[in-house]
Amino acid sequence: MLTVKKLLKSSLIAGSIGLLLFSLSGCGKKVENTGQNAAKPVTKQVVEAFGVVKSSEVKTINLDIPAVVTKVNVAEGQTVNRGETLISLDTENxxxxxxxxxxxxxxxxxxxxxxxxxxxxxxxxxxxxxxxxxxxxxxxxxxxxxxxxxxxxxxxxxxxxxxxxxxxxxxxxxxxxxxxxxxxxxxxxxxxxxxxxxxxxxxxxxxxxxxxxxxxxxxxxxxxxxxxxxxxSKSYLKDNDIIADADNGVVGEIGCAQGDIISADQEKKILTILNKDSLYVEADVAEEFIKDVKIGAEVAINPQADKSRTYKGKVVTIAEKAVQKDNETIIPVRIAIGKKDSFLLPEFNVDVTISAENKKQDQK
Incomplete structure (x- = not known):
């Protein structure tokens, strides 16, 4: 029986971005040496990176009319449904x-x-x-x-x-x-x-x-x-209330408090609503490994909140520009998430394993 096993792994200094290259071949059948070259094992490569769950639909609710905030009915991070009252206002003036x-x-x-x-x-x-x-x-x-x-x-x-x-x-x-x-x-x-x-x-x-x-x-x-x-007549205004206009939203940043007086002279940010039905992962891939990441590549997503959970995804976009982050040069990669559940939330940190393109076979 002939067994070949090789493991290559590189990790970033901050531990947030890593590349795991490995090749495995299972146990093959016994082959007589007849003088011909033996079949080369198939090499499988992956790129490991760190990512954050985001929503592609983030609605910022601004107010540009004179009003008084009479009550804040929600808290940051609270799940809200369509029609639910978020902020109560006095718009009599x-x-x-x-x-x-x-x-x-x-x-x-x-x-x-x-x-x-x-x-x-x-x-x-x-x-x-x-x-x-x-x-x-x-x-x-x-x-x-x-x-x-x-x-x-x-x-x-x-x-x-x-x-x-x-x-x-x-x-x-x-x-x-x-x-x-x-x-x-x-x-x-x-x-x-x-x-x-x-x-x-x-x-x-x-x-x-x-x-x-x-x-x-x-x-x-x-x-x-x-x-x-x-x-x-905006979709999030009903009578004297700001309401949720998303079926499955979560409250982001709240920019007002009870008693705030809003002037018409300057538009004021009231709060943001993230649509939980449009989540995706933005992963940071080190520049030395971006060559191995391709559009459509399959991705395994593991939330740090529960690493036993795995979600399937695919690479949908690769940024055309590198950025500096934590003293490292990275390229943002957007990953579409397949089947989601209620556990996965916006701003969750996740580890992603991207199937890389196999350009060469390992040498014997």
């Missing part, structure tokens, strides 16, 4: 701001409607001469034109009589003055009508300016209201 803007917008809309009615009435009065003053001046002009026509007719007759010597020049001039007065009355009525029309045109221009200014303000108010309401 913010709600009042929205209501105030809504009332202002409602008043503006009433004013705009009144401006529109006034504009249409004046426009109609101008176009159809239905404005009371325009109608008055039109009637005055018509009456003055009639009187003027009568005065001109009488003046013409008087001029004939003057030519015949019946009237003196002084009497004729008197009739001419009367006719001129009637003509002036016509001109005054025409001028009054034109002035009123110009006055209405100026009023219409003022109404348009006012309408445009109020429309612009109304649009701005509508935008403000929508923006403010949108801040209240």
């Amino acid at each position: 913010y709600q009042n701001q929205i209501r105030s803007k809504q009332l202002e917008l409602s008043n503006l809309q009433l004013e705009l409607a009144d401006i529109e009615r006034n504009y249409e009435a004046k426009r109609d009065g101008l176009d159809n001469s239905s404005d009371p003053n325009i109608k008055k001046y039109i009637n005055e002009r018509k009456h003055a034109e009639e009187l003027y026509a009568s005065a001109v007719k009488e003046l013409t007759a008087r001029e004939e009589l003057y030519k015949a010597g019946v009237f003196s020049l002084e009497e004729l001039n008197h009739f001419r003055d009367t006719a001129n007065e009637k003509k002036k009355a016509v001109d005054d009525a025409v001028y009054s009508e034109e002035s009123r029309r110009k006055e209405i045109q100026n009023e219409l221009a003022d109404l348009i300016t006012s309408r445009d200014e109020k429309n612009s303000k109304a649009v701005s108010l509508e935008f403000d209201i929508q923006t403010m309401q949108k801040k209240l």
Whole structure:
């Protein structure tokens, strides 16, 4: 019986990253030496490294509205389910701001409607001469034109009589003055009508300016209201509570305490929620061993909290950039976890054993 056994193992100084290279061949059948080369044993290589369980879905809940934290209902590390109340708030001040803007917008809309009615009435009065003053001046002009026509007719007759010597020049001039007065009355009525029309045109221009200014303000108010309401329509806000919007979450860092006053001037981090259904392992592989790690490689994961447990995984990404960590140069490697259970939690430390690519066979 021929047995060959070779074991190579390298470990990092800090003990956090290691490479284990080993080759094993089981007991083979007895082979006669016929002068031919014996079959070479298969070499199996692995890379050992240290890793941390993380969640790919970490939701940071920020608040950018004025509020007061009335109660913190959870603790860091607590498991929470969808709809569970995390933080209770008092947002009455913010709600009042929205209501105030809504009332202002409602008043503006009433004013705009009144401006529109006034504009249409004046426009109609101008176009159809239905404005009371325009109608008055039109009637005055018509009456003055009639009187003027009568005065001109009488003046013409008087001029004939003057030519015949019946009237003196002084009497004729008197009739001419009367006719001129009637003509002036016509001109005054025409001028009054034109002035009123110009006055209405100026009023219409003022109404348009006012309408445009109020429309612009109304649009701005509508935008403000929508923006403010949108801040209240987030998936993690319900009434005056911040709730969990993940089915299987765990509370991360809490950034507020009961009694905290939150200002709208600066967005405040309230807490983070980690999704336990999207866990993965981030392992640190020493740079001298990264050449042996490939995408899709199988991985054995052993949590330090219970090393008797083993989870299967696969390498899904290898970082394109090395980093310095604990005075060592490492390359972060992401490992997808296969079948998970409730024991494995975010931030657990784990040991990983990565099946490395077997490039060479051991020599006999």
